[in-house]
Amino acid sequence: MRSVETQAAALAALLAAATGAEPRLVSTVDGIRIEADLPEELAPTTHVAILGALAQGARYGHLRTHDGDTVWVEIDKESR
Numbered sequence: 001m002r003s004v005e006t007q008a009a010a011l012a013a014l015l016a017a018a019t020g021a022e023p024r025l026v027s028t029v030d031g032i033r034i035e036a037d038l039p040e041e042l043a044p045t046t047h048v049a050i051l052g053a054l055a056q057g058a059r060y061g062h063l064r065t066h067d068g069d070t071v072w073v074e075i076d077k078e079s080r
Contacts, residue, residue, distance in 0.1 A: 007075045008032040011053050015071070018049035031058070031076040038069040 002010075012023040015036040023036040034057075042050070050071060054060035057073035 004031050004075050004077050007056075008034055011056060011073055011075065012036075014053040015050065015073075018046050018053065028074065031074055033072055033074045035070055035072045038071060040068070 008025055012025060012034050015023045015034060019036050019038055021037045021039070023034050026033045026035065036050075038050075039046075054071060054073045058076045060071065060073040063070045063072065
């Protein structure tokens with residue numbers, strides 16, 4: 001089983017490749033949250049790559065603000 005840090009790094013790399021932006025990793029009580037800003041225009045292949053990365057987490061979502069769009073995915077800590 002991969003560690004939560006390894007999983008987070010892998011998802012961050014997928015999101016970086018898809019978005020062209022450096023994702024942010026934030027430690028939470030339950031695990032790690034990865035956030036990535038989205039480009040204004042998404043090609044269909046980029047959209048599929050982002051959704052594939054998000055689907056690998058425990059939870060994911062999309063935030064829309066006046067500054068732009070951000071996707072996030074959370075990975076839970078390993079079971080004790």
